[in-house]
Amino acid sequence: MREQVIRLTREEVPHAVAVEVLSMEPRGEGGLVDIEAAVLVERDSQKGIIVGRQGRMIREIGTRARREIQALLGSRVYLDLVVKVRKKWRNDERRLGELGL
Secondary structure (H helix, E strand, O other): OHHHHHHHHOOOOOOOOEEEEEEEEEEOOOOEEEEEEEEEEOOHHHHHHHHOHHHHHHHHHHHHHHHHHHHHHOOOEEEEEEEEEOOOHHHOHHHHHHOOO
């Protein structure tokens, strides 16, 4: 997911972006996996760039990420992405630890 954010936003959003997977659970017997994730940025202006006009950018990020995740897992994926502003998250040791960074 983070890779797609960086690819699609290029220089617009610095690498002050992280993705936190909030939940990942199989749904029923059909092989579908539900994934809920948050794209973390440091400023409101970055959030606007990630969301894009009328949500176009976050939809494209989600579509591309979902394709790659499906190939990796070998099953269908429902991906729910949200964008959250967490000011100075890169300076918070606890937050970095939670993200595995």
